[in-house]
Amino acid sequence: MNTKKLSEIWAKYRPVLIMIVFIIVAECLSRKFLTVNNIMNVLNQTSMNAILALALTTVILTGGIDISVGSTLAFSGAAAAWLLRAGHSTVLAVIVALVIGVAIGTLNGIFISRWNLQPMIVTLATMSIFRGTTYLLTTGSPISVSNPAFKMIGGGKLFGTIQVPIIILLVLAVIMHYVLNNTPFGRHIYSIGGNEEAAYLSGVNTKNVKAAAYAISGLLASVVGIIMTSRLSSAQPLAGQSYEMDAIAAAVIGGTSLRGGQGKVVFSIVGALIIGMLNNILTLLDVSTYYQTVIKGIVILIAVMIDAKSN
Amino acid sequence: MGELLLRMEGISKAFPGVQALKDVSLNVYAGEAMALLGENGAGKSTLMKVMTGIYTRDEGTITYGGREVAFRNSRDAAEQGISIIHQELNLIPHMKIYENIFLGREIKNGRGGLNKKAMIARTRELLDSINVSLDPEREIKGLSIAMQQMVEIAKALSLDARIIIMDEPTGALPDEEVDSLFRIVRDLKQKGKGIVYITHRLKEVFEICERATVFRDGQYIDEVPVSELDNEKLVSMMVGRKLTDQFPYVDPLDTDETILQVENLSNEYVKDISFVLKKGHILGVAGLAGAGRTELAKTIYGVYPHETGKIRLKGSDVEIRNPNDAIGKGIFYVSEDRKGDGVILGSDVKTNMTISSLSKFTSGTRINKKKENEVCEQYRKDLNVRTPSLRQLVRNLSGGNQQKVVIAKALMSEPDVLILDEPTRGIDVGAKKEIYILANRLKQEGKAILLISSEMPEVLGISDEILVMHEGRIKGTLTREEATQEKIMSIIMSQS
Structure with a gap:
């Protein structure tokens, strides 16, 4: 009876429980882990991947995939930087970047749904196309941004402690959770x-x-492009390259099924946090980034193995 | 009489809620073709799957080559000389003929690589042995269905098959290619092979088979030499069954109000279809598998476009471009393939029930989950859906209860026209009756129902009028009073 209840809780909140175990282990390994400063740091660093995980989860829930998000964020970020350099306002730069993001996404969507093309192939193509246009727009070198208002998006803090990207992530997470769980559109997805x-x-x-x-x-993806450009004070031609992989990993660790139809955006964010904390604790422990990459791969494998076993 | 190659005796097989086979027997003789006859759902395919080890039998014995056998799977059966040629051919289009024939058991050379030469030569030999001149290096893609069947036969021979099962081999074959298939079948018989020939076309039985085994409702009826049979006798053996209380019938509403009118509807799948569906009536559609009934339903439902013809709802012409349109205009189609495209197995009961009518529960952008729960609860009680809770995954329900979930989904959209395509396929007898009673109730509430079914007693039992379809056309219309299984069968058989 009790074990049955426990297994139900495990099935329902698996990613959260894994994260809690992870936090306990991390805290045992390093006393610096559970400090307000460090946690904010992790959240801030994770925010971009977490937002991309929201994006990927939405698409994966339909049974598709979008590997063009890295290029999309690069191109929209570069467009924003280009406008700012030309003297336009932050508001215009942000709006144009967002419009570009929607446009690229819609383009993917049209090819996939109207032409019945495979999502992997379509987004592979647009990944290449918009990486290329990013090179063209930036002429291969960074476009630096000095607009102070724009720089607040990625670097500003609310109440002196919470970085703006964390707020953005929270707002987007709440919206996406609502959309997917409470609207007809979400049910349809x-x-x-x-x-x-x-x-x-x-x-x-x-x-x-x-x-x-x-x-x-x-x-x-374009939101992430704006945050990144702001945080780095420049648009990099290679911005966001292979970010889609971390976002997919976050969704999978969060229990999203790549076959579609199963998953929760909140858990995908938890997945992103687990990846972020993993990187953080390994850095605190002075493990080289080379090992970090290996360990991240192993964690993904373990996550999908737990998933396969549980289903 | 040829030597007895294989004997199945007292075979029984049950699926959850369905007794698919009950104490049936089948003999296969060397050098003869045994016709396996019965209506859709009589248990022919199940028996073949039991024979080739795809299903394990609950009871009974299979004697083959002088000993009792139980094949582990169809590959095991094939390696021991029993090959089955399915209606949907199992060839890989982009691979060459010889590659298909040796798939999974390629001939290798000394270094572990492929010995293409040997495979090509052997394929040529096999094709020659059945007098088929095809280049072994041709791709399957582009071959006619008949030629693909020849490749399947060659593949069976490459496994040294002693028994070859052909499941409706002429079903997808143009008339002019039937002769070449028959030539090969005769040739195989001459070589001493035993053939099991499954078909719906009775005249082929007389042309190519020596004996016939007839099934009905999963039960063995008889094995008879074809020389002692005629058409009439065969049909009555196949359908000779009495209608009982299993099919409760109620009178239609006393109205002539036309809800759905279809005029000269034609497309790739159906030709020149016209009929009228009245309020408070059930119009049955009978026919064999592949008669175009599902395609007709899906054409009306907007899945397939129509080239010519008109659809009229309550007196006005409508243009239906997709299912969304159809539902909005008051038509709902309950699919024949419940698990394939009827339910979302991985979602819960509630989500499945409301997916077509979410707008009814939505204010602004938000689904009112409380109201959704209430309505679902009401439908659950009303249709007697047996599930521990509305949150139960549909995957875990029985077939009959899954079907009730689909019908609940349909009814929530408040349709005027309900198309039920094989509504009782694969569900147990008790649940079937519940579905009939439900259909009757809906009819009395004024819904117009189009009932597509391959189970003739079902069509006869609850329809007010019956359309008989064959090869995409309506071949005849029968009133409830005049309709019998024999009449339906003879309409179907009359022109094929």
Whole structure:
């Protein structure tokens, strides 16, 4: 009876429980881990990957994938920097960057839903295309940004302690959680990932819903592009390269099924936090980044093994 | 009479809630073709799957080559000389003929690489032995269905098959290619092979088979030499069953109000379809597998576009471009393939029930989950869906209860026209009756129901009128009073 209850809790909150165990172990390994400063630091560093994990989760829930987010964030960030350098306002730069993100996402969505092309291939192509346009726009070297208002987005703090990106992440997480769990659109996303044909026959406009999922993914990627450009005070031609992989890893560690239809955005953020804390504790312990990469891979494997076993 | 190659005796097989086979027997003789006959769902495929080890039998014995056997899987059966040629051919289109024939048991050379030469030569020999002139190095893609069947047969021979099972081999074959298939079948018989020939086309039985074994409802009826049979006798053996209380019937509403009218509907799948569906009536659609009934339903539902023709709802022309349109206009299609495209197995009961009518529970952007729960609870009680809770995954429900979830989904969208495609396929007898009673109730509440079913007693039992479809066309219309299984069968058989 008690074990049954425990196993139910384990099944329901697995990623959170793993994170708690992780925190306890990390704290035992280093006394510097559980300090306000360090936690804020982890959250701040994780915020970009966590937002991308929101993007990827939305798309993966439909049974798709979006590996173009790294290029999308680079191009929209570069566009913002380019506008700022030309003397335009922060508001305009942000809006244009967001519009670019939505546009790239919609483009992905149209190719995938209307033309029935495979998401992996389409986003592989747009990944290349928009990395290329980023090179063209930046002419291969960083565009630096000096606008103080813009720099607040990535570097500012609220109440002197909480970095703005953490706030942005929280707001986006709440919105995405609401959208996916409380609106018809969210139900439609899950139903497409669960059984696209059944969803279609049940009257779900599968094409539009899928396209919208990619548009959301593009939008979220451009938010990350803005944060990164602001934080670095410059747009880098190579910004965000291979970030999609960490975002996919976060979603998977959070229990999102790559087959679609199963997962929760909140848990994907937990997945991103686990990756972030892992990097953090290894750094605190002076483990070289080379080992960190190896260990991250092993953690992903363990996560999917636990997942496969539990299902 | 040829030597007895294989004997199945007293075979029984049950699935949860369904007794698929009950004490059936089948003999296969060398140098003869045994026709395996019965309506859809009579248990023919199940028996073949039991024979080739895809299913394990609950009871009974299979004697083959002088000893009792139990194959582990179809590959095991094939290696011991029993090959099955499925209706959907199992060839890989982008691979060459010889690659397909030797798939999974490639001939290797001394260094562990492929010995292509040997495989090609052996393939040529095999094709020659059945007088088929095909280049072993051709890709499967681009071959006609008949030629692909020849490749399957060659593959069976490459395994030294003694028994070859053919599951409706002419089902997808153009008439002009049937002859070349028959030539090969005769040739195989001459070589002493035993053939099990599954078909719906009775005239082929007389042309190519020596004996026939007839099944009905998973039960063995008889084994008869074809020389002692005629068409009429065969049909009555296949369908000779009485309708009982299993099919409660209620009178239709006393109205002539037309809800759905289809006029000259044609496309790739259906030709020149016209019919009228009245309020408070059940219109049955009978026919064999592949008659185009599901395609007709999906054309009306907007899944397939129609090239010509009109669909009228309550007197006005409508344009239905997709299921979303159809549902909005008051048509709901309950799919024949419950697990494939009817339910979302990994979602819970509630999510499945409301997916088509979320707008009814939504104010602003938010789904009112309390209201959703209340309505689902009401439908659960009303349709007697047996589930521990609305949060239970549909995967864990029985077939009958899954079907009730789908019907709940349909009813929540408040349709005028309900298309039920094989609504009782794969569900147990008790649940079937519940579905019939439900259909009757909906009919009395004024819904117009199009009932597609391969189970003739079902169509006959609860329809007010019956359309008989064959090869994409309506071949006849029967009133409830005049309809019998024999009449339906003879309409179907009359032109094929």
